[in-house]
Amino acid sequence: MSDGTADPAAVTAPVSARARQRAADRWFREQGLPTFVPLRRWFTDLPRRVAPLVTSVTLTAALLSGMGEGIDAIAALLPDDEWALLGIVLLFLALTAVIAWAGFRLIRAALRRLSAPSGTAVAGIVIAICLVALIVGGYLLKPAALVAPVIEGLALVAVCMLATGAGGGALLSWGSRLAVRNVSAVGHMASIALPVILMLVVFAFFSAEVWQMSSALPWGSIALVGAVVAALALIVVLRVCASEIDEIRQTLTPEERAALLVGTPIAREGSASAPSAPLRFVQRFNVMLVMAVAQLMQAVLFAAMLWALLVLIGGIAIPVGVVELWVGPGTPAHPLHVERLAIGGATLPITMNLVKTAALMSIISSLPFVLSAVSEQRYRERFFDPIMADMRRAIVVRDVLMARTRGGRAAG
Helix, strand or coil, rough: CCCCCCCHHHHHHHEEEEHHHHHHHHHHHHHHHHHHHHHCCCCCCHHHHHHHHHHHHHHHHHHHHHHHHHHHHHHHHCCCCHHHHHHHHHHHHHHHHHHHHHHHHHHHHHHHCCCCCHHHHHHHHHHHHHHHHHHHHHHHCCCCCHHHHHHHHHHHHHHHHHHHHHHHHHHHHHHHHHHHCCCCHHHHHHHHHHHHHHHHHHHHCCCCHHHHHHHCHHHHHHHHHHHHHHHHHHHHHHHHHHHCCCCCCCCCHHHHHHHHCCCCCCCCCCCCCCCCCCCCCHHHHHHHHHHHHHHHHHHHHHHHHHHHHHHHHHHHHHHHHHHHHHHHCEEECCCCCCCCCEEEEEEEEEEEEHHHHHHHHHHHHHHHHHHHHHHHHHHHHHHHHHHHHHHHHHHHHHHHHHHHHHHHHHCC
């Protein structure tokens, strides 16, 4: 007969279970595997998850919107020093990225220290403040606008929420962290591929026909070229990743499973003897996509590095007069002209023609980099083996959680 007192373990067990469940879901998202979280929990705790991203987007928009006026003021102080002005612009862009990332990390760390109800309330306030800031900033930039800034602000917050809830933000965040963490692998691969690629690119880079072609292309066409190259690279990487998954799904001993569970949210209560469950199609595709995104992020870093190098070489070795000679007037149907790069009212010592040509050459050169990367054994050991270990660990954690869920249902 009950004495009317509640068992403390029974009272705290549901809370602990929810905490463990929340920790496991967050761990899967941090691994870039949102599909390992049940669909019914995709949008759980959404305000706390989306507030850091909204904060980062708001900081970026605010800093970039004031960039033009700041550059104009600096240009008035340095009217004849275009290279110093270019350095200041690059420094400002770097500071913008650092501040936005710091805001993201700061808000995320602060919200994680709070309890779930308090964190949700604070996250809601942060999102509301960011939304108001976006709307006010929109009206400051467009004083004659009616409702466009309101719609744009709401749409931006809605996109952030949808992307965060569906796991797209987690996937990109994981890929970005991995790409930064494996810069040494990019450096190793660049030391192999860059000399050959750069030798071929430089010959084309100093060709008048390439400058004429890139100058005639609008940015939309250059973006389509990038999309085609990205699609070809994705096909190659996905085929390689499909074969890697077969190795991930190899039979593991209980000792290997126990070692993989160390450092995970279920390390203490995880069972190393949990049966291995087959991946659903969407989960298998998620694992492939994680590996592909990580590889493509490396290709983006390589393309950005090559683009910066070409812009530096072109800015130093190709005067504006030579660019005008190479580009020429064009034809009546397709007139060409040389356009100096300007930010606000300040003119920089490089041309849009140089930026376009460097972008086109770096985009095209990223494809042979991907082909070399997936076939170079030392690069695969440095880059793919750690990813495979992370994916194998995530699959083991998933198997344990599924076995626990099935056991709970059977006991009920």
